[in-house]
Amino acid sequence: MRGLDPGRVAEVIVTYETGDGGRKGKRGSGYLITDRTVLTAAHVVADAATIQLRFRADQEGAWSADGVVVFKAPHIDIAVVSLMDTPDLPPVPTVTFGRLVDADGELPCSMMGFPRFKLREDAPGSGSGSRFRDAHHEQGTISPWSNTRQKTLSIRVDAPAPDPDPEVSPWEAMSGAAVWSEGHLIGIVIEHHASEGLGRLTASRVDRWHEALSEAEAAQLALFTGFPARREGLREVRVPAGRAEQREEAIRALLSAERTDSDVQPYRFLDADAPALERVYVHQRVVEHTEAAAPEPVPAEDILDRHRHVLIEGEAGAGKSTFTQRVARRGAETPGAREHAVRIPAVDLTHGAPLPVLLRDSVQRRLGGHLGTELPRDLFESGGDGDWLLLVDGLDEIVDTAARRRVISIVAANASGPYRWVVTTRFLPPHELAPLRDAGLASYALAPFDESQLRELARRWLDGNPERAEAFLREVERSGLRQLVRTPLVAAITLSIFRRDPDAGLPTGRPGLYQECVRYLLSGRPGEEERRAGLLRAVAQAGGSRRLAEWLYGARIKLLTALAHNTLTADTPLLEEALRWIAQQADEATDFLHGWREVVTGLLS
Template sequence: MSFTDGGRRATGLDPHRLVQIVVTQRTGERWRGSGYQMTRTSVLTAAHVVGDAESLLLCALPAAGGTTAAGGMRTDGAPDVTVMEAPGRVVWSDDELDIAVVEILPAAGPGGWRPGGVLPVRYASVAAPVDCEVLGFPLFKLRPDTVSRHRRTKEAIWYRDTHHARGTTTPWSNLVARELEISLDSPGPRAEPGRSPWEGMSGAVVWSGGCVIGVVTRHYDEGLHRLTASKTERWYRLPPDRFDTLQRLTGLPARPGGLVRLPPPNNPPGWTAPPERPGAADARSAAESLARAVREQWRGEEQRQRATSRYRIQVRFDCTRRNVYEHWAGIRTPLADTLVPPRELADPLPLNGRLDEIVDVYRSVPSGRLVVLGGVGAGKTVLVSRFVLGLLHQRAPGDRVPVVFQVGSWDPTRQSLKEWMRGRLLRDYPFLEAPVDDGRSQALAVLDEDLVLPVLDGFDEIGTALQGTALGELGRTDLPLMLTSRPDEYGWAALRGVLTRAAVIELEALTVPDYADYLHFASRPIRSDGERSTVWEPVLHRLNEQPRTRGAEHLAQALSSPLMVTMARTIYDGTSGRDPRDMLDETRFDSAEALEEHLLAAFVPAVYENRPGLPARRRHRWTPELAERRLGFLAAHLEGLSTEDRRYRDIAWWELGTTLPRSVRVLVIGFLAALAFGVTTGIGNIPVDLVTTAQSLSFAVVRGIIVGSLHGLAVGVAFGAAYGYMSRSGPPEPSRLSVGFSRGGGKRRAAGAPRFLIGFGLGMPAGVVLVLLDRGPVGWLGYDDGNDGGLQGAFLLPCLLGVGAWLALSVAHWAMTPVDRRSVASVSGSLATNRVNTLFHMVVWMLVMGVPAGLGAGLQGGPLWGFLAGLVFGLEAAFGGGLGYGLSFTAWGQWVALVRIWLPLRGKVPWAVTAFLEDALDRNVLRQTGAVYQFRHVRLQEHLTHAYHAHHNLGQKRDSP
């Protein structure tokens, strides 16, 4: 059992955890040493300090604000001592390493030390010279207390004060002894002849970069300016049982890879930092915001998992036996090191472990490159989640931020890895759109400054023809990374060349002991014959006691993956009346594959049953059959998007409309734009004709219908054609900007300049067409109202529309600013941002077009005429220009037209599609990755796709004559 505290770590040396150890030997002799409180009840010190001790007294500094008379540690045990004291007992010691752990025993009396809980510290190893610090109680800090006197002798009380020594250490001294040499300033005069002034400093913990790097062991054999320390990485040579005890008592990482490397790998020996280029400070700030966003995202994912089950299957992994990695000498060489590694580095690394040890295993790989292989449902995604959160828990400011990229969408023949990652960062974390000092986006800056650790999930989703190319491109980069893949696909790609310097581990199949407790404790308990049990007890008994029966063999083989275990637990949870013993029926399930298909088919109906006890927010109106059909449509949509070069897994809200043929989408967009503009124009013309002309109500109504129909048709054709042209390159991605009226970021505004040309490209031709319609068909039908402005109006209207459209787009774009970096990328947040942007566009179009038109008309025809003209012209601009622009050119407009209106009309998705997706997320059918959803399991997506096609084909056969 390792010492943890929710992933939080202490930030560095805390003087109130410093402990002076007063040792009384069996001979009666007393001496003192230093120590540091590592947990609530344990103190780390040197073994020789507490060796041959008959009794130990532990003295701690008072809490902040409480001091002794002289601010230090007294030594005579006088009754008026105000320091905190408690007896101690040695519970672990090693003479060779010269380290020991002392237990803080309960203190007697009201003034005794009752230590509270403390955060675990971070540990590090030193690979190059670094600065360091030591805090302890050396002999040269012996002081007389000028205030207090001994009660009996009236002599001054002597005490040792603290000394904070600061210096440097290097791993290149004491290579044979494998110790750390610490160089310090002079300690001051010797306190007594023949004694070292550093006496009492033994056992003090050595710190560097906010991490523990060793414990002081000697102070007299290398001169007054030197201390010697037992270094942390050497502690891993202990026998496993002794090391496990030390780890439990001190919170030491389970593997050497869990040690922070000092200095960071980016700074090899002899490296001198170049002058900081513009934007580097902003990049570091952006990296901290990115770390917070990633942490919140994956914490949310983990919380959803815990809402389903508080228990976790401990997936096991080991170094793969496949021939898919290079020489160990290369793997054991840091990426920054281009030297030929010595042969002693050619031994394999111990890469076996369990799910919670993945961070330590990764850190034990000097190259910083790790490939994780596992079959479908083997637990790769859960491992990725634990890796990201674990690495973030141990992360220090300035460290790389682990970010998960679904690498299946990368085409290495079209985009470099950096360019592709930049796009993914902007999609999932839109606040990184903000520029840094030199004009780069923050997304590009954090990549340029090497502040991102890519976690490339789903390498097998890259098209087969591109996998070898992708692996070669990854090998040519100098990035540390983690890569996950199915074994066969990675093996085929590795035939063309393995990923250089990458260690490869493979997830192991589960056995009954791996999931027995999970199935037992994650299911509702029942009482049977007076004992508490679960529905799984008979099944687990059969798997353990009769494993060679056909039914047990099939079930054990089916439950060898975490995917099937979690599905089985969900389906047979003890609340639905289903009995898991049915899965042992060898006549019904004649193979493990048949059992897996059964679990896949039963999973969605099981999670959509409105069982008693479900929260009210999860008891929706979607029946299991309807939910399965809707999910099947989404799965089939992803299959339709997939190509030989890419398998789609992302349910992107802005791409859902592409399930429709492009011709249908053009018609829908054109129709809605025509309807919006036509109805607004038709209704708006009626009060204008009634106020400004002598025509009757019937004339105004008929004219409104004619004008609205013709204008709507023209605008519909225009926007439909514009959409058809723009959609050839794919659907528009969501805007990464929000309404903020920021004046910063000239580069960002310049990038939007081509969009402004749309105003001239659509506005002026639209004005010409509207003039021709008013002067032509409307007049020929006898419904000319005389408000066309003559020749001057025919010339000014196209110009006004062109300039107005350009100005409206300019103002709307000027008002945009990158989203708040405190926000976390989500589907609902992305939709809300884009909805507000589109509505803001409409308001801008109304004001920019309506106000000048109203002022101009008011000067000619009076205030009432000006008000009506401005209102009508503004509303036409808002619904014709603003809404038409939104429908044709923005992701949210197409979402509304195609997904919120057309697809529900056809019965493909529910009207409350966002609520349906969020509900599926709550039920663990989907998962969220940034601004997109994914099916939680690829196998489930494939099953739903086949079921949807089977149902669709069956329906077609029934409808055929």
């Protein structure tokens, strides 16, 4: 298996008529396919007045020859150039052409050419001030299932720096380079799509040439290059088993870990043996944001079958995280599911990295020891359309409003991409969420529990015992908590208290239960350290000191207690009360801090 030979890589130098009597030049790449012909891209040699092929420039054994086009197929963008007056050269080994065996995975490949970003000043040792293009050997990977309609190869490559001229691609003149895998020629580079970024190239696909060429054209191409006259003559090129198996193994490990993690209650409760979430989960309902006067609640899980992307809002404790856990578990338990649901804390998308890297790092960090293997760094790049359902939870928990806007823009910008999105958040100003709705996310709000849901939750929490469930509901009524426990989190906290000691009774009224809820909200949530770090960053960006930020984080319970008291006795808006309390209690002045209202709003979220 010989494969790519750098001595056979051609720099293709073309001149063409401009129409006003002058000439211009352009460049491309090619490959010496036989001892008399070079295979390149058709657009490189289109309308050529002269063609020069140069090999091993400024190296031992350098040579060049003029050429003439003897075959071209513009619809698949390939051409063959015949060399004239070649030096005495030994015969070159025959090239074998390959066809890809479709598989879910990535195929390593290599190519060599003369792209614009390899343009250099002064040939080595010449001192002439001339410019030259050096050769570039690129190792890439191909996803066989990409570009199925265009019938081309999509090649992921290392991205070069952008060209100083924004109208010019740094990959210019890489067109015509032969693409190799497993020692077989499988494509010819033909294009760089700017919309795909600098890390992608497109190649004409060898195993699609037979269907695109007439029988006569295929015979011509075979005559000039040794290309098999029939498709059966192409050699099979397979995705390495290790890569495909590694991806499958990683997905199996991820889903197993997601299933295990999704059974854990999203909050730590008073009793250490709180039942698994799956055992006590009660199907939730949502209400669509619509102009209808009173839209009917619908099962929350049904909306995923109605819409590609969904935005779900809800008050604190409404069950947003619980819903994402339920969806993730359901997806992990569905045999042969094409779509894989994973939970992503929204704060994990605030770090500066490409989206696939952020997703992988988030999952690796969250699932930790539940994973039996290291996840590949390109795991979230490799799937086809619809492979990943991303459950982005807690958008409101990003304290820094600028960072929150960035995450919103990431989701909105990728709504037309390969991922499905479900975003959960507490209620935020409509204008802040507008980009998500504009990007096509259907908007819903979680509905509170009705009487039947609350009764079902009590029965599940209390070991399926209907008598204990009724006793709990009577105690709720006696304590004046009926309206409060319609919120799923408050209901779960109340059940946790009752389950621990049914004879002790429940806290009486809003203040008693409020104290229990505050304790859970401030100490029971996962990711509390990330929230603290986010608050410290937000205070610093507003111009506040580290000391002020640490004090504010530590004063949350006192602040919330004061707000709870004041909201029962005053009509002042909650934010204004919070700002007034902080100004009175803090050792440092806060009036001059830029964006301080947004910082405090984030703290209360």
